Amino acid sequence: MSTTTTHRGSWFALSALVLAMLTIGLDTTILNVALPEIATDLHMTSGQLQWTGSSYTLVLAALMIPAGGLGDRFGRKKLLIAALLLFGVASALCAVATTPALLIAGRCLLGAAAAFMMPLSLSVLPALFPDPAERARARTLQVTATAMGLPLGPILGGLLLSHFWWGSVFLVNLPLVALGAFAIARFVPESRSTVAHPVDLPGAALSAAGLTAVTYGFIQAGSHGWLSPDLWLPAAAGALLLAAFAGWQRRTSHPLIDLALFRSRTFNVGVLMATLSSFALFGLLYALPQYFQAVQGSSALATGLKLLPMLLGMTAGTRCAGRIARRTGDRPALTAGLLLAAAALAAGATTTVHTPYAVTALWTAALGTGVGMTLPLAMNSALGVLSTERAGSGSGLLQALRQAGGTIGIAILGTVLTSGYRGGVGVGHLPPRTAGAVRDSAASGVQIAHRSGSAALLDSTRGAFVHGMNDMLLTCSGIALVAALLALVLIPRHPRQDRAPAPRPRPTEASTADTGVQGPSGGALAPSSAPVHGRSGPV
The missing domain is CATH 1.20.1250.20 (MFS general substrate transporter like domains)
Incomplete structure (x- = not known):
């Protein structure tokens, strides 16, 4: 060939x-x-x-x-x-x-x-x-x-x-x-790796159990609140398991991951930027479909089509970021993208029940452009320090850190939205069971308002959801702004080689290498x- x-x-x-x-x-x-x-x-x-x-x-x-x-x-x-x-x-x-x-x-x-x-x-x-x-x-x-x-x-x-x-x-x-x-x-x-080392079964079990427990705990936060033992007990157990995993990785002769990656500034900054920039995307996709359906009465298809500007913005942002990074390095492109995302989210936080869709389309497109500029560059930066020897385990580590960070971020953002909604919806005149259903979600509140013919409840439900959504978008904007400041401080002005140290060969590795x-x-x-x-x- x-x-x-x-x-x-x-x-x-x-x-x-x-x-x-x-x-x-x-x-x-x-x-x-x-x-x-x-x-x-x-x-x-x-x-x-x-x-x-x-x-x-x-x-x-x-x-x-x-x-x-x-x-x-x-x-x-x-x-x-x-x-x-x-x-x-x-x-x-x-x-x-x-x-x-x-x-x-x-x-x-x-x-x-x-x-x-x-x-x-x-x-x-x-x-x-x-x-x-x-x-x-x-x-x-x-x-x-x-x-x-x-x-x-x-x-x-x-x-x-x-x-x-x-x-x-x-x-x-x-x-x-x-x-x-x-x-x-x-x-x-x-x-495959040129070193045919044994599979680290204890490490695999500890990492899987720890990440499962942490993820489960923060998923529960969305349903039971931040003070619930359903959050802190599994999250604490998961943290202990992950600490045991880290300790095992230092002691074992054939670790599952290369802890030397955490000595690479480029890897750490790339993971941090990728995770923080994802929050903006997670926040929008968590709240905006509910806004379109519960507040503005859009169908499932119409809701999906209304997200097209963000998709187009992501496409444009990816192309812009590549050109900027080739000319000036990653720092200007990442910082500009995060600042654009922060500004778009701040604009979104001014949304009202009657905001025209054209306005929403503008700031969602701007947000998509900002995320498109930052996320691929941040991931590329972190992945670029991996040696081919541990490409799989390094990629798995990066994705696992992003997944755990994203789960925690969704729990935080969901709690902000839910708190704002529950604090603003008026249910004092409703029976306890009905009031609980209204407070559970805006979709339930809108359905109950339509069934009962209560215009006051409908207005209260929609207004309370928009209030909670704006609080959440403002929180996302603050996170994006902090990420932009961190990019300015942590990313070097001029690109430099920053490869993670390769794992030191063990005495038995020379005899177990394959042919590549x-x-x-x-x-x-x-x-x-x-x-x-x-x-x-x-x-």
Whole structure:
């Protein structure tokens, strides 16, 4: 196969993989527009509804760190194809589920597959793109695809539900993952760590249990409040388990992750910027669909279409950031993007019940542009310090930190919105049970107001939700502003090499090294000493 053909195949494989990665972002948000129909069809309780959403997040958080390490050990391409196929099987299972238990089981499988797909899809890029500049472009496309799947979820979900039954929101994954699996099998060479170290089973168990407990605790905060033992007991247990995990990683001869990454300023700043910039996106996607539906009465399809300006803004922001960063470095682009996001969120915090959609479209487009400028650059910065030796485990660590930070951020933002809503809605004249339903959510309050014909309750519910949403958007704006100031302080003015130190070889490693990268048929493409796959080459 010629070099030109191989290069074209690499970009085709990336294109298919980008489409497959869209499914992860889609599955995070597409379910929200389908839940009312699913709940009615499967006769689900509120607890079952909560677990339908939370099970995906819990399994995803638990398995990302072990997934990256297993890819390094057994082969990234092999496990990535298996994860894509599992994602397709789990999607089909969710689509045909006839009971809540079967749907929740399918969501757990989706989370497990996504936990492997996210880090491994990034760790195979060195095998596809040996050139650092091309690899950076490929990483940007990967990260942007996953992020764009978040706002695309409600759009696609609303479109599907207007023509098909709720199972279609899961079946849409099948052609995407099938194309991705075929392209990876055909064009991506196998790669793994040059050191065939044993799997760190105690480390995998401690990291999975710790991340699960922390994530579960902060998910519970949205339902039970910040003072509830349902939050602090599992969160504290998770923190202890993660502390034990860190201690074990220092002692074991074959750690699951490379703790030297935390000595890299570039890695730490990249993780911090990626997590903080995600808060703006999380906040918008948490509140704005509820605003469109509960306050302005939009359908699921109309709600999705109203998020299009943000999607277009993200596309424009990604292109702008790349050009700015190539000319001036990452710091100006990251700072400008975060400042733009902060300004857009502050503008959004002035929303009223009767704000015209044109105004909302302007600030959501500006926010999308800001996020598009910051998130891919921050992720690229952190991933750029990883050695090919630990590309999988390093990518898994980065994604796990972002996932945990995002879960905590959603809990914080949700609590701010809920507190503002409950403090502003007037339920003093209602029976206790009805008052509790109104205080539970704006959607319930609007339904009760329509059934009872109470214009006063309708106005109170809508006004209280907008008040809580504005408080939350203002909080997001403050976080984005702090992130912009941190970018100015922490990111160096001039780019410099800042690679994480490679893990020191153990006495037994020399005899266990494999032959490096293998072709699709299993033949070796490069010896273990080649720069592309040795410890001397950065990812």
